[in-house]
Amino acid sequence: MIISPVFDKESSKALYIQLYEYIKTEITSGLLKPDSKLPSIREASSSLKLSKTTIENAYSQLVAEGYIENYPKRGYFVCDLSEYNFQIKTDIQKNIIGQIAETDYINDGVDKESFDISTWKRLYNKVISDDSTNIYSSGSIQGEKFLRDEIANFVNTMRGGHTSSEQVIVGAGVQYLLGILIGIIKENYNTVAVEMPGFNKAEYIFEDHCFNIRHIDVTDNGFPISALRKSDAKLIYISQSHQYPLGTIMPVNKRMELLDWAYKNNGLIIEDDYDAIIRYGGMPIPSLQGLDKNDCVIYLGSFSKMLLPSLRISFMVIPKKLLPKYNIIKTRHTQSTSKIDQLVLANFMKDGYMLKHLRKIKRIYKKKNLLISTSFKNTFKNKLEIINSESGLHIVCEADTVKSEEKLQEDAKNSRVLLNIISKHENKIIFSLNYSGININKIQDFTNLLKKIL
The missing domain is CATH 1.10.10.10 (Winged helix-like DNA-binding domain superfamily/Winged helix DNA-binding domain)
Known part of the structure; x- marks a missing residue:
């Protein structure tokens, strides 16, 4: 041969x-x-x-x-x-x-002018040059104590919380942290209520762990606590400070009613504080965790929108009553986030750069929000109505279109536009649109592209 x-x-x-x-x-x-x-x-x-x-x-x-x-x-x-x-x-x-290929969306990510790379580089060099960092060993399973201290302080001062570093768990993304949480609570909970529409990627984690899913429809009046009471769920995943994707805010009376439901039913509330700190009118809405007097709230936060998606650092604050069980199972996991990045972030927060950064991005995104709202109104006229744009990094709209939902999704993806369709009825569509990654000088070009898609 x-x-x-x-x-x-x-x-x-x-x-x-x-x-x-x-x-x-x-x-x-x-x-x-x-x-x-x-x-x-x-x-x-x-x-x-x-x-x-x-x-x-x-x-x-x-x-x-x-x-x-x-x-x-x-x-x-x-x-x-x-x-x-x-x-x-x-x-x-x-x-x-075709399934493996990923799309780099125009409007996803964060504004490229928002992040101070030079400061981050300097702090990075400081961390890796410090012998006490010990970059030659793995980090804490729960997250570096320095960072957990800074996160606890951040939640308490910026989000009205009341927590300590012992309650903070650091990990690469909300989905990873939910996996840890499920390991803590699965013996006592097997059914979870979720908002509809809501954050699908959280729901997928519960599905993967064989939880029963109960969808609670979010109405024009917000989240209906009465529907939750009628369900058999004792666990709920909710974004009350800035509901995703509709952008609604739960009023204080409903928040207290939700906490009362958890207390009386031995329930747990998973509060996803999705980009709630970015608000253009007034102060950010205080967290549910800060109102909780009965140790019923699990708080989820992420630095993906505040800083960089590529940083992949999120955190979870668990109630004190769950700490004994977590300490038993924590060694089953490994830390999914870089020790070095955690310490750089901790220094970034401790030295005051985080507060400076938050002030900067609020200016950037407030301007971008105004420009995109104006561009939409001038371009679409009466064929598009802005429903919600007061906070966060996405805008909720209702628009006229004759296309099917499948065709809209196909055209949006082909145009590299991340479009979240909330509902489609006859020739009307309600959608949310992230605008954080759009170049501020190309907003009209993006609007024209969206008009072509619709």
Whole structure:
């Protein structure tokens, strides 16, 4: 049998790997039949003008993976793999590739002018130069104590909370933290109520852990506590300070009613404080955790919108009554967030840069909010109505369109616009649209693009 691969000697891939991959493909595609004999190492070396070591390394890898077998004094033979189907149909392969591909949305992320890179670099160098950082060891499972202290102080002063660093758990994203929470509470809770519409990615985590899901429809009057009372849920996931995606705010009487429900039903409230600190009219709405007198609220926060999505640092504040159970199961987990990044963030907060940053982004996003609202009104006229744009980093609108929901989603994705369709009835659509990543000088261009999509 003759082996005749074409080698790329300019490639960074070693020659023995190129030969190994070539023979492997010949076998899995069926071109090399079972029991076919491969050239000896000496023969292959001579014909391919490669060293014997290169041939031997390629053959050894194929033997190790079970594609060929070495019989002493007989040589190398192709194994019978006919019972395995190595072929992937072209259309299926294209579909798989299409599913893997991710879209870089124009309007997602944060404003590129909002983050002080130079300060972050300086603090990063400070952290890695400090011997006490000990960058050669892994960090705390719960999160670095320095950062947990700063987060507790931030929640207490900026969000009206009352917590300590012992209650704070740091992790890479809300979904990761929910997984930890479920490990703490699953013996006593198996049903969760969620807002509809709401944050789907949180709901998926509960589904993955086989929780029963109870959808509570958010109406024009906000979240109906009466519907929650009628359900069998003793656990609720809610964003009361700035509901996602509708942007509504739960009034204080309903917040107290929700806390009363939790107290009387031995229930738990998971409060997702999604971008609630960014508010354009008046002060941010205090957290539910700060109003809680009965240890019923789990508070979730993230620095993705406040700072950078790529930072991947979120946190969870658990009630004191859950601490004993958490301390039992905490060693099941590993810390998912960089120790170095945690300490840089802690210094960023301690040195006052976080407060300065928050003031800066409020100015940026308030201006961007006004510009995009004005652009929408001037461009769409009476074919689009802005329902909510008073806080957060997304705007909620109702617009005229003759397109189906599927076509709208397809056109939006093809145009790299992240469009969250809340509802579609006849020729009307209600949607929320994140605007934080839009270049402030290209807002009209973005508006024109959205008009084309709708």
